[in-house]
Amino acid sequence: xxxxxxxxxGLVKPSETLSLxxxxxxxxxxxxxxxxxxxxxxxxxxxxxxxSIYYSGSTYYNPSLKSRVTISVDTSKNQFSLKLSSVTxxxxxxYYCCGxxxxxxxxxxxxxxxxxxxxxxxx
Amino acid sequence: xxxxxxxxxxxxxxPGERATLSCRASQSVSSNLAWYQQKPGQAPRxxxxxxxxxxxxxxxxxxxxxxxxxxxxxxxxxxxxxxxVYYCQQYNNWPLMYTFGQGTKLEIK
Numbered sequence: 346x347x348x349x350x351x352x353x354x355g356l357v358k359p360s361e362t363l364s365l366x367x368x369x370x371x372x373x374x375x376x377x378x379x380x381x382x383x384x385x386x387x388x389x390x391x392x393x394x395x396x397s398i399y400y401s402g403s404t405y406y407n408p409s410l411k412s413r414v415t416i417s418v419d420t421s422k423n424q425f426s427l428k429l430s431s432v433t434x435x436x437x438x439x440y441y442c443c444g445x446x447x448x449x450x451x452x453x454x455x456x457x458x459x460x461x462x463x464x465x466x467x468x
Numbered sequence: 469x470x471x472x473x474x475x476x477x478x479x480x481x482x483p484g485e486r487a488t489l490s491c492r493a494s495q496s497v498s499s500n501l502a503w504y505q506q507k508p509g510q511a512p513r514x515x516x517x518x519x520x521x522x523x524x525x526x527x528x529x530x531x532x533x534x535x536x537x538x539x540x541x542x543x544x545x546x547x548x549x550x551x552x553v554y555y556c557q558q559y560n561n562w563p564l565m566y567t568f569g570q571g572t573k574l575e576i577k
Contacts, residue, residue, distance in 0.1 A: 380563050392504075392512065392555055394566040405563045408469075441511055445562070451518030454502025454557055455566075458511040 347372045349442050349459035357436075357466050363429040367442030367459060374423045375400045380445040382455060383416060383427045385438040393438075397445070398425055432466045439463050470494050470558050474569035480577040483546050489572045491539040491556035500560040503532055503541045506571075507552045515554075516541065543574075551576050 353365035367381070374381065382397035396406040398416045406414050415428040429436060440462055443455040471494040481487045491501070499519040504512035514523040516532035519539060529544040543550055556569040 382566075391570045392557075392568040394568070397563045399563075405565075407565070445559075447562075449517075451521060452500055452559065452562065453517040453523075454504070454514050454559060455512075456514035456517075456523060458513075461511050 347444060347457050349444065349457055351440060351442050351459045351462040353462060353464070355463060355465060357432055357464060358468050359433055359466055360431055363427070363432050363436060363440075363464055363466070365427045365440055365442075365462065365464070366424050367426070369423045369425075369444075373420075374418060374425060375420045378446055378448045380447055381418070381425045382443050382445060384441045384443060384455065384458075385436075386441070386461075387435075387438045395427065395429075395440075434466050437464065437466045469565070470497060470560065470567050472556055472558055472567050472569035474554075474556055474572045476572060477570070478573045478575060480575050481546055482577045483548060485546055485577075487543040487546055487550075487574055489541040489543075489554055489574070491534075491541070491569050493537045493539075493558055496536045497558040497560035499535045500558060500562070501532075501534070501539050502557045502559065503530075504555045504557065505550075505552050506555065512555060546574075548576075550574065 348370045357363045380397045383395040396416045413430045418425040442459045446453045473492045475490045501519045503516040506512040520532045553571045
């Protein structure tokens with residue numbers, strides 16, 4: 346069973362870069378069956394898609410964040426990562442990593458999800 | 469950008485009764501619509517994809533319907549564990565863009 350786990354600092358200073366890693370277990374990140382994504386949720390608010398990556402390295406970003414986001418994949422470690430630059434308090438959120446199975450019909454949403462990690466932007 | 473609007477924001481229903489949640493897209497998303505359930509302190513859980521297909525392990529009391537711009541999630545007989553926040557999500561242009569509704573909180577009446 347595919348499982349995802351986020352890791353990274355829980356506190357980041359304003360103007361710095363937020364860096365998180367998602368470790369995939371129970372399957373290969375190099376599987377052609379999945380896109381891998383990041384989604385965030387500010388405290389008490391809704392969900393926002395940040396971006397997605399395919400094992401080949403192809404990336405897709407939310408236009409509202411595109412100038413600050415980089416998502417990468419490390420197939421040797423079965424991990425993918427998120428970097429968000431120039432953070433402000435508005436970037437304080439729970440960050441989730443997730444997978445999207447692209448071979449099922451009809452096309453599927455995001456499943457599975459990691460448990461999420463809270464990142465606070467504060468000096 | 470496709471905007472997803474959920475209604476109502478809060479729905480109060482008694483256990484055992486039926487709950488009907490709505491989601492509207494600002495333009496057609498065909499059947500590329502998913503529903504998620506989120507409980508406090510937990511990650512969202514995929515319930516429905518393709519507008520009407522239940523995800524693995526999801527009880528039959530959850531059903532989805534609709535296509536184009538109007539969608540509905542129905543919970544036929546509410547159990548105590550069903551009280552949570554529900555989000556719809558469109559992925560019509562995946563993997564280029566995904567958007568979520570603002571959520572409907574289903575609370576005990």
